[in-house]
Every structure is written in C-alpha cells, then in structure tokens.
Amino acid sequence: MPRVVVHVMPKPEILDPQGKAVAGALPRLGFEGIASVRQGKRFELEVEGAVTDEVLATIREAAATLLSNPVIEDVVQVEVEGEAAH
Template identity: 70%
Template structure:
C-alpha cells in the first residue's frame, strides 16, 4: 500500500482570514514572536500497490481536480515518509 500526502495552502496573494484569526489569538495566549500564520488542508490518501511515479501523477490529478481550487490554492504532493514529491504552484 502506498500513502500519499497532499498539502493545500492558499496562494500567498490570497487573504487568509482563518490564519489571521489564529495569528491574533496566539499573543493573547502567551505565544510571542509569531510573524504570520497561514491555514491550509492536509489529505492522506492510501492507494493499492507500491509507490510509483504513475500513482504520484494520479494523486496530483486528484489534487488538481477535487482537493484544491487552483485559482486560489497551491498544493504539494509527496509519498508519506520521504518528504519528496511533486509540487504544483499554479
């Protein structure tokens, strides 16, 4: 079984109200020095078979089609445990 991770984040130029709310709350809770917070989504996808370039490409298509909104979000896909994989920044 292959496990892939898809991390989806708002593009840098897109406002992130959830990240701003967390950023504002952290100092009130005693956490100083935080410069910025951006909030995103993480998907863990398990597929039959061993990790391969073909499966990586399939997960990238999933991310482009359903898991992210390419107009306002970027995503990165990697095999869990290796930290290396495809990255998409539209």
C-alpha cells in the same frame, strides 16, 4: 498500505481569514514571536498497491482539481510518506 500526503495552501496573494484569526489569538494566549500564520489543508491518501509514477501522476491531477481550488489555492507538495518529497 503506502500513503501519499498532499499539502495545499492558500495562494500568497489570497486573504486568509482563518490564518489571521489564529495569528491574532496567539499573543492573547501568551504565545509571542509569531509574525503571521497561514492555514491550509493536508490530505493523507492510502494507495492500493505500489505508488508507481502513474499513480503519483493520478494523485497530482486529483490534487490540482479535487483536493484544491486552483483559483485560490496551490498544491505546495506531494510526498510519498517515507520517501523524500517530490
């Protein structure tokens, strides 16, 4: 079954406590050289049938409304696995 991957990240201006916590832990655990960390979400959607433009449009809309919170998050990428990013 073809798969579409949706990448969601917190908006740059939004405080990212999870990312900050990870960034703070890294040097304590000996991982140096990382200036900052931001944590977002990755969704893998298995699609019934071919990934047509219409299906991609549906997924983009679902990404903007259900998979992300448009107030604090951006959909940064929607890619059909195995194809170049759209």
